[in-house]
Amino acid sequence: MATKMAVAQVLSTLENGGTLKDALNLVSGQTGIAVGALRSSYYRSRDNTSRAHGNARLSHRDEQVLVGVAQDFIVNNFPVNNTQIRGVIKRRWDIEVSQPWVFRWGVCKALADKRAGPEVLYGAKVLCGELEKFLETHSFIPSAVFNYDETRITHRGGKMAVKRVEASDKTQANAVASRESTVASLLSFVSASGSVFMSVYVLKAKFGEASTAPVKFCLHDAPRTSRRCWPRFYCWKETEYLTGEAFEAVMAKFSDEWATRNPGIPSILFGDQLGVHRHPDVIERALGKGVYLFFLTRNTSHITKALHEAPFGVFQRLVAMGAQHGVIDKMLGDGGTRNAIVEVSYAAESRAFLPNVIIGAFRRCGLWPFDPERMLSQMTEFLGLGHTDVTIRGVSSAAAADVIHEATSRSKASKNWTSTGSTVVQRAVLHAPDALLEQNKEIAENKACDQAVKAARAIARAHKRVKKA
Incomplete structure (x- = not known):
């Protein structure tokens, strides 16, 4: 808060005249904040002055135009591909870009989604209206506001092939890192206060026709009394994701844990609209123990969920980095690699789900403190329905017309070379x-x-x- 006020003083000083250096020195002497810290905060606080990286091919305005082109097609259910994006860049700005550049830029992958449209925004408005009415008569402390979701713990092999040559008479199998091999799923419950309430690991087992099956497990050895440790539970299914039966057991465990730790205090949980999450029996039993379930708008998990905003991204990055290291370390130490990915996920979970990361994710999503304007604004911008700059909108439409013209020309040319x-x-x-x-x-x-x-x-x-x- 003090830094924000100091930045406001810097801006006020600049309006009265003078250089940035003089303003920073003046405010630094008055507030005691270092000049370097003030300078960094000043540049971060400036709106609409985004500066591109030195290696960027397009300016900030050109990128906005390109986003507008992609969004024009998305709203009409015609996502553009990488080749068309490259064509727009070449015709408009005479810049050659490669396929990997377009892939990294992310428009074709992140924005070309048929699910994005006005109907999603309408559903979000309905949700915000219902939640506002509900919160007028109900109040919750931050530690009683939860977001839960599931992410896959997947082992992805790198470009380097790692194998171990052994004698033929050894019984231990050669360890080879498998590609795209899902090991387990992690279901996390995080609160708006920045804490992790509990987590559930869903693993695969071969049950067949029986209700029991022998399994090998690897548990996280940590005391439950630690401030940075939370209870972890384990569930085995035929697949590595939750089914209706397993989710019912998870919600029963959450309700019991919450009632035991916080008797008489209601809680609210935000989840997605997966069918197994909205089972009437699960909702009824949760309400009986003071747990209210709210389901966010369909196809908006990547926008409105706090777990998707930051924690899961950090978690997956740490797992991907540590998986290869763990496999190599165990191979060099002549140890088994079966549990390497699970061991890495324990450490990644503790490093990814930090209090400041969770609190910031809730706030930025507008989920808690509940801010419907922020939530709808972010969703409108992401769906491409909130253009405010007339000039950029016009250029984007013209560029989109170029894409349509090129597609028509190619279609006519292809007919000249074929007979039907x-x-x-x-x-x-x-x-x-x-x-x-x-x-x-x-x-x-x-x-x-x-x-x-x-x-x-x-x-x-x-x-x-x-x-x-």
């Missing part, structure tokens, strides 16, 4: 192009003759009706 028609073919028989065209010509002539005969018959029937009348 219909014919009758035999199975497993080779047909020459000339024969196919000749057969198509005969079919077309016969069809024209049939249509002429039908037209003559229709005229004859019309004359008969006139005579009878």
